[in-house]
Amino acid sequence: xxxxxxxxxxxxxxxxxxxxxxxxxxxxxxxxxxxxxxxxxxxxxxxxxxxxxxxxxxxxxxx
Numbered sequence: 001x002x003x004x005x006x007x008x009x010x011x012x013x014x015x016x017x018x019x020x021x022x023x024x025x026x027x028x029x030x031x032x033x034x035x036x037x038x039x040x041x042x043x044x045x046x047x048x049x050x051x052x053x054x055x056x057x058x059x060x061x062x063x
Contacts, residue, residue: 003027007057009050016049018057026063 002022009015019027030049040046057063 006062007053007060009053009056016053018049018053018063020062 003019004021006018006020006026008017015029016031017029019029021027028047028049030047030053033046033048036046038046
């Protein structure tokens with residue numbers, strides 16, 4: 001899979017980030033919350049990201 005960085009909340013490696021893939025999908029990097037109380041299937045996960053990251057991606061016409 002080819003991954004391209006679209007937008008991040010900072011310029012260092014370990015920040016919430018949105019990536020595009022060559023599969024026509026997005027990868028979202030963020031914190032893994034544990035206190036959500038939801039039942040998530042074993043093959044899925046939740047990622048918590050700042051709203052500002054999504055807003056920046058939309059504002060910059062990246063997604």
